[in-house]
Amino acid sequence: MRGFTRGTCAAGLAALLFTVGLTACTGGGRSGGDEGAKACSKGTYAWSGFRRTEKLTALADPVSFTKKTDSYSAHLKPVADTVYRPTVTGVPAGTSAAGVIKALGAHLKVQEPLADPSETERPEDDHYFQADTGDLKGAYYSWGWIGLVDADFTYTCGRGEQARGHVRTWDRTGTGFLSCATDPADLATGRIAARETCPDESRATKDT
Numbered sequence: 001m002r003g004f005t006r007g008t009c010a011a012g013l014a015a016l017l018f019t020v021g022l023t024a025c026t027g028g029g030r031s032g033g034d035e036g037a038k039a040c041s042k043g044t045y046a047w048s049g050f051r052r053t054e055k056l057t058a059l060a061d062p063v064s065f066t067k068k069t070d071s072y073s074a075h076l077k078p079v080a081d082t083v084y085r086p087t088v089t090g091v092p093a094g095t096s097a098a099g100v101i102k103a104l105g106a107h108l109k110v111q112e113p114l115a116d117p118s119e120t121e122r123p124e125d126d127h128y129f130q131a132d133t134g135d136l137k138g139a140y141y142s143w144g145w146i147g148l149v150d151a152d153f154t155y156t157c158g159r160g161e162q163a164r165g166h167v168r169t170w171d172r173t174g175t176g177f178l179s180c181a182t183d184p185a186d187l188a189t190g191r192i193a194a195r196e197t198c199p200d201e202s203r204a205t206k207d208t
Contacts, residue, residue, distance in 0.1 A: 040094030043157030045103050049166075050151045056189045057173070058127060058144030062197045065140070071132045074142035074177060078123030084146060086115050090165020092155040101169050104151055114149060114169045121146055121173060129175045139180035139202065143193035147172040180204045 058076035065072070088097035098116045105114045115121075129142045148170050155163045176190050180198035184191045184206060194204035 040092055040155075040157040040163075043092065043094075043155050045100075045107065046154045046156070047104065047107050048152045048154075050108075050149075052171075053148045053150070054187060054189045055146050055148060056143060056192050057121070057123075057146050058175075059193055059196060060129070060142035062199075063140040063142065065137050067137065069136040071130070072136055072140075072177075074129040074131065074140075076124075076127045076129055076142060076144045076175065078125065078127075081123055083123070084121035084148075084170065086117050086119065086167075086169040088117075088165060088167050090153075090163055092157070092163035092165070094157070095155070100153065100155075100165070100167060104149070104153070104167050104169070108149075110171060112171065114171055116169070121170070129177050131177045139199055140177060141180060141190075141193050141197040141204065142175065142177040143189060144175045145173065145187060145189035146170050147174075178204065 056079055058078050060074040060076050063072065063074060086097070086101060088100045091097050091100060098118075101114050101116050108114075127144065129144075131140075131142075148168065151167050153165055153167065155165070157163075176185065176187065176193070178185055178190065178194070180194060180202035182204055184204055185194060191204075194202065198204050
Protein backbone atom coordinates (compact mmCIF):
# COMPACT_ATOMS: atom_id res chain seq x y z
CA MET A 1 0.00 0.00 0.00
CA ARG A 2 1.33 3.43 -0.91
CA GLY A 3 0.35 7.05 -0.71
CA PHE A 4 -0.65 7.43 2.93
CA THR A 5 -0.43 11.20 2.69
CA ARG A 6 -2.76 14.10 3.20
CA GLY A 7 -4.06 15.85 0.13
CA THR A 8 -3.20 13.23 -2.50
CA CYS A 9 -6.68 12.66 -3.83
CA ALA A 10 -10.16 14.00 -3.32
CA ALA A 11 -13.87 13.37 -3.95
CA GLY A 12 -16.36 11.01 -2.41
CA LEU A 13 -19.63 11.36 -0.61
CA ALA A 14 -20.82 14.68 0.70
CA ALA A 15 -19.40 15.91 4.01
CA LEU A 16 -22.26 15.97 6.49
CA LEU A 17 -23.29 19.03 8.40
CA PHE A 18 -24.71 18.40 11.83
CA THR A 19 -27.10 20.60 13.78
CA VAL A 20 -26.48 20.15 17.45
CA GLY A 21 -27.98 22.08 20.35
CA LEU A 22 -25.65 24.63 21.89
CA THR A 23 -26.09 25.86 25.44
CA ALA A 24 -24.48 28.97 26.87
CA CYS A 25 -20.87 28.76 28.03
CA THR A 26 -19.88 31.62 30.28
CA GLY A 27 -17.19 32.31 32.84
CA GLY A 28 -18.08 31.54 36.44
CA GLY A 29 -19.79 34.57 37.95
CA ARG A 30 -18.43 37.11 35.42
CA SER A 31 -20.84 39.29 33.52
CA GLY A 32 -18.64 40.65 30.71
CA GLY A 33 -18.83 38.81 27.38
CA ASP A 34 -15.05 39.03 26.83
CA GLU A 35 -14.35 37.78 30.33
CA GLY A 36 -16.74 34.88 29.79
CA ALA A 37 -15.02 33.99 26.53
CA LYS A 38 -11.62 33.97 28.25
CA ALA A 39 -12.94 31.64 30.92
CA CYS A 40 -14.38 29.32 28.27
CA SER A 41 -11.01 29.11 26.51
CA LYS A 42 -9.80 27.04 29.47
CA GLY A 43 -12.70 24.59 29.52
CA THR A 44 -12.53 20.81 29.30
CA TYR A 45 -13.76 18.41 26.61
CA ALA A 46 -15.60 15.13 26.99
CA TRP A 47 -15.66 13.09 23.76
CA SER A 48 -18.20 10.49 22.62
CA GLY A 49 -19.64 8.92 19.48
CA PHE A 50 -16.18 8.56 17.99
CA ARG A 51 -15.97 6.70 14.67
CA ARG A 52 -13.69 6.32 11.66
CA THR A 53 -14.97 5.70 8.14
CA GLU A 54 -13.24 5.27 4.80
CA LYS A 55 -14.64 6.78 1.63
CA LEU A 56 -13.64 5.85 -1.89
CA THR A 57 -12.64 9.07 -3.65
CA ALA A 58 -11.07 7.97 -6.93
CA LEU A 59 -10.88 4.87 -9.10
CA ALA A 60 -8.72 3.82 -12.04
CA ASP A 61 -10.02 1.95 -15.06
CA PRO A 62 -9.29 -1.80 -15.06
CA VAL A 63 -5.55 -2.43 -15.51
CA SER A 64 -4.26 -5.53 -17.31
CA PHE A 65 -0.74 -6.50 -18.43
CA THR A 66 -0.42 -9.35 -20.92
CA LYS A 67 3.35 -9.50 -20.40
CA LYS A 68 5.68 -8.44 -17.63
CA THR A 69 5.90 -4.69 -17.20
CA ASP A 70 8.27 -2.69 -15.00
CA SER A 71 6.06 0.29 -14.20
CA TYR A 72 2.63 1.77 -14.75
CA SER A 73 0.92 5.11 -14.24
CA ALA A 74 -2.73 4.69 -13.23
CA HIS A 75 -5.10 7.59 -13.91
CA LEU A 76 -7.31 7.99 -10.85
CA LYS A 77 -10.69 9.44 -11.77
CA PRO A 78 -12.88 11.08 -9.08
CA VAL A 79 -15.89 8.95 -8.19
CA ALA A 80 -17.95 12.05 -7.33
CA ASP A 81 -17.68 15.83 -7.24
CA THR A 82 -17.73 16.14 -3.44
CA VAL A 83 -15.39 18.62 -1.78
CA TYR A 84 -14.39 17.64 1.76
CA ARG A 85 -13.88 20.33 4.37
CA PRO A 86 -13.40 19.83 8.12
CA THR A 87 -16.50 21.02 10.00
CA VAL A 88 -17.23 21.76 13.63
CA THR A 89 -20.75 22.55 14.78
CA GLY A 90 -21.44 24.09 18.17
CA VAL A 91 -18.06 25.81 18.54
CA PRO A 92 -17.95 27.03 22.18
CA ALA A 93 -17.46 30.72 22.96
CA GLY A 94 -13.80 31.50 23.53
CA THR A 95 -12.59 28.68 21.29
CA SER A 96 -12.35 28.07 17.54
CA ALA A 97 -13.07 25.25 15.10
CA ALA A 98 -9.33 24.69 14.71
CA GLY A 99 -8.95 24.57 18.49
CA VAL A 100 -11.69 21.96 18.84
CA ILE A 101 -10.09 19.77 16.16
CA LYS A 102 -6.69 20.15 17.83
CA ALA A 103 -8.21 19.05 21.14
CA LEU A 104 -9.69 15.97 19.44
CA GLY A 105 -6.29 15.14 17.99
CA ALA A 106 -4.74 15.38 21.45
CA HIS A 107 -7.45 13.13 22.85
CA LEU A 108 -6.80 10.52 20.14
CA LYS A 109 -3.02 10.92 20.50
CA VAL A 110 -2.61 11.14 16.74
CA GLN A 111 0.89 11.17 15.28
CA GLU A 112 -0.08 13.56 12.49
CA PRO A 113 -2.43 16.51 13.09
CA LEU A 114 -6.03 16.06 12.02
CA ALA A 115 -7.08 18.16 9.04
CA ASP A 116 -8.11 21.63 10.22
CA PRO A 117 -10.55 24.15 8.66
CA SER A 118 -7.81 25.56 6.40
CA GLU A 119 -7.55 22.27 4.49
CA THR A 120 -9.70 21.01 1.62
CA GLU A 121 -9.92 17.75 -0.30
CA ARG A 122 -11.43 18.15 -3.75
CA PRO A 123 -11.73 16.07 -6.95
CA GLU A 124 -8.67 16.13 -9.23
CA ASP A 125 -9.03 14.99 -12.84
CA ASP A 126 -5.26 14.89 -13.33
CA HIS A 127 -4.38 12.65 -10.38
CA TYR A 128 -2.22 9.60 -11.07
CA PHE A 129 -0.73 6.72 -9.11
CA GLN A 130 2.72 5.62 -10.23
CA ALA A 131 3.65 1.96 -9.73
CA ASP A 132 7.34 1.08 -10.06
CA THR A 133 7.42 -2.37 -8.47
CA GLY A 134 8.64 -4.30 -11.54
CA ASP A 135 7.39 -7.60 -12.97
CA LEU A 136 3.80 -6.44 -13.25
CA LYS A 137 1.63 -9.01 -15.01
CA GLY A 138 -2.07 -9.80 -15.04
CA ALA A 139 -4.98 -7.69 -13.74
CA TYR A 140 -4.54 -4.87 -11.22
CA TYR A 141 -6.69 -2.21 -9.59
CA SER A 142 -5.95 1.25 -8.23
CA TRP A 143 -7.97 3.64 -6.09
CA GLY A 144 -7.90 6.72 -3.87
CA TRP A 145 -9.49 7.13 -0.43
CA ILE A 146 -9.98 9.41 2.54
CA GLY A 147 -10.15 8.38 6.20
CA LEU A 148 -12.83 10.44 7.94
CA VAL A 149 -13.00 11.01 11.69
CA ASP A 150 -16.24 11.93 13.48
CA ALA A 151 -16.79 12.69 17.15
CA ASP A 152 -19.33 14.39 19.43
CA PHE A 153 -18.12 16.60 22.25
CA THR A 154 -19.31 18.30 25.41
CA TYR A 155 -17.32 21.34 26.49
CA THR A 156 -17.59 22.36 30.14
CA CYS A 157 -16.42 25.67 31.58
CA GLY A 158 -17.19 28.22 34.23
CA ARG A 159 -19.81 27.00 36.67
CA GLY A 160 -20.36 23.73 34.86
CA GLU A 161 -22.26 25.22 31.93
CA GLN A 162 -21.84 23.13 28.81
CA ALA A 163 -21.68 23.47 25.04
CA ARG A 164 -22.25 20.48 22.79
CA GLY A 165 -21.17 19.96 19.22
CA HIS A 166 -19.79 17.65 16.57
CA VAL A 167 -16.53 17.36 14.63
CA ARG A 168 -15.95 15.85 11.20
CA THR A 169 -12.42 15.87 9.84
CA TRP A 170 -9.92 13.37 8.47
CA ASP A 171 -6.60 11.88 9.50
CA ARG A 172 -5.34 10.33 6.25
CA THR A 173 -5.76 10.27 2.51
CA GLY A 174 -4.11 7.72 0.28
CA THR A 175 -3.90 5.71 -2.91
CA GLY A 176 -3.43 2.01 -3.57
CA PHE A 177 -2.37 -0.28 -6.40
CA LEU A 178 -2.78 -4.05 -5.98
CA SER A 179 -3.01 -7.22 -8.04
CA CYS A 180 -6.43 -8.77 -8.56
CA ALA A 181 -4.74 -12.15 -7.97
CA THR A 182 -3.85 -11.38 -4.33
CA ASP A 183 -5.95 -11.56 -1.16
CA PRO A 184 -8.56 -8.82 -0.64
CA ALA A 185 -7.14 -5.45 0.42
CA ASP A 186 -6.96 -4.59 4.11
CA LEU A 187 -8.81 -1.32 3.47
CA ALA A 188 -12.55 -1.46 2.88
CA THR A 189 -12.19 1.03 0.03
CA GLY A 190 -9.67 -1.30 -1.63
CA ARG A 191 -12.14 -4.17 -1.51
CA ILE A 192 -14.79 -1.92 -3.08
CA ALA A 193 -12.32 -0.91 -5.81
CA ALA A 194 -11.48 -4.56 -6.54
CA ARG A 195 -15.15 -5.47 -6.95
CA GLU A 196 -15.59 -2.51 -9.29
CA THR A 197 -12.64 -3.19 -11.60
CA CYS A 198 -11.17 -6.70 -11.21
CA PRO A 199 -12.35 -9.58 -13.44
CA ASP A 200 -15.13 -11.71 -12.00
CA GLU A 201 -14.01 -14.42 -9.60
CA SER A 202 -10.70 -12.68 -8.97
CA ARG A 203 -9.08 -13.50 -5.64
CA ALA A 204 -9.15 -9.84 -4.62
CA THR A 205 -12.95 -9.77 -4.91
CA LYS A 206 -13.56 -12.68 -2.53
CA ASP A 207 -15.20 -12.01 0.83
CA THR A 208 -12.77 -11.78 3.71
